[in-house]
Amino acid sequence: MRYFISYIIIKHTVLPVIMLRIMKYPGSKTSVVEDIQRIYDQSGCNVFVDVFGGSGSVALNIHSRNIVYNDLNRDLYILFTALKTHFPSFYRAANALAMDRQLFFDYYDGRIVMDNEAPEVEKAFSIFFNFNAGFGGMGETYGKKDKSLYGTYRKNVSNLIKASHLIGKMKLENMDFRVLIEKYDSTDTFFYIDPPYPGKNWYVHNFTADDFMELGREVMVIKGKYAMNFNAPDALPVRVFGKPSFVREEENHNGKPGKTESRKIAFYTNVMKPSGKW
Ligand SMILES: C[S@@+](CC[C@H](N)C(=O)[O-])C[C@H]1O[C@@H](n2cnc3c(N)ncnc32)[C@H](O)[C@@H]1O
Incomplete structure (x- = not known):
């Protein structure tokens, strides 16, 4: 009887649907x-x-x-293509900044550059960073250095493994x-x-x-x-x-x-x- 009741409760519980996202973007x-x-x-x-x-x-x-x-x-296509075809090196770069706040802001302020063996990964990473650190997702305009900037970046980096798996199965145009x-x-x-x-x-x-x-x-x-x-x-x-x-x-x-x-x-x-x- 107990099992039956808990089944009913589970069946009628509305679970929140968590959506996967990898960047800030206007009109998302x-x-x-x-x-x-x-x-x-x-x-x-x-x-x-x-x-x-x-x-x-x-x-x-x-x-x-x-x-x-x-x-x-074109930038979005370059980014999605890198997530599909060069994921390990892309993720290494993205995660290095997600693990180190100082490194994140050093990159943000232009004190360091990403030195990757593949130029297409370097370009894709800078596109990803600009979309995430830019104002309202506008890839070219940097936003205010507010408290949420680093947290949002970390959250979106944490979604990259799952996203890359899904993008791997998509056709990109x-x-x-x-x-x-x-x-x-x-x-x-x-x-x-x-x-x-x-x-x-x-x-x-x-x-x-x-x-x-x-x-x-x-x-x-x-x-x-x-x-x-x-x-x-x-x-x-x-x-x-x-x-x-x-x-x-x-x-x-x-x-x-x-x-x-x-x-x-x-x-x-x-x-x-x-x-x-x-
Ligand atoms: C409202 S946004 C789409 C937002 C998207 N559904 C999301 O959830 O992020 C419109 C998109 O159309 C793209 N776009 C603009 N003109 C286009 C065209 N002629 N053909 C294809 N894409 C275009 C823009 O680059 C922009 O990313």
Whole structure:
């Protein structure tokens, strides 16, 4: 009888889902991975293509046998490729700084440089460091030397072994979304589409109104399935894509320390809704 009760309790306990992340990145979507997974599972597709992969926080947390990570930003491609092909030497460098606070800040302040036998690892490591130590994930702008900087870096380094294992199984691409969609489009492909926000120049590559129009035309004729998301208050996506399939409200921890804001994310999908709500 006791066993039966504890089974019920375990069965109905909602365990928090811990998301894997390896860097700070503006517009990172760990908070909506469960929504994306639900739509993907419902789609019946076997290939998950993260068209605007960014920090990889969706590709790293989605469950699929076949995952394609893509981003037009060359630095992200260099970093993900090093995590896939040169992991031991990359990890040695990253972990050395995670184990020694002084070394971390010496590197941060430019008093030391990383001397690695492979130049591609050296470059990938500096990209990783800049994404983690830069303001809000903007890879080129260093942030304030606040207390959380070193702790966040250590946390993200501790996720690297698992991340590298997952990235090892992914296909990595570095293409414009138009070329990528054409390459992978099939009835078995699911595209996750998280483009840059209109009017925000957060990335090396941003989006123009023309890019939006073209994305709109692409998804209209796609053979595969897709889920696409935008900030709900943005007017341009509504003008181009119409009324969203559903809107999700989520907590946004990117505000001031101790202050949690919420934001609404609008989802568009061509996957048939299951009975009930998304
Ligand atoms: C909103 S972010 C994606 C964030 C990502 N979902 C995450 O969780 O980290 C948009 C990404 O699109 C990339 N990008 C911009 N223009 C692109 C294009 N034409 N084709 C492919 N990727 C592009 C940017 O480099 C940026 O990383």
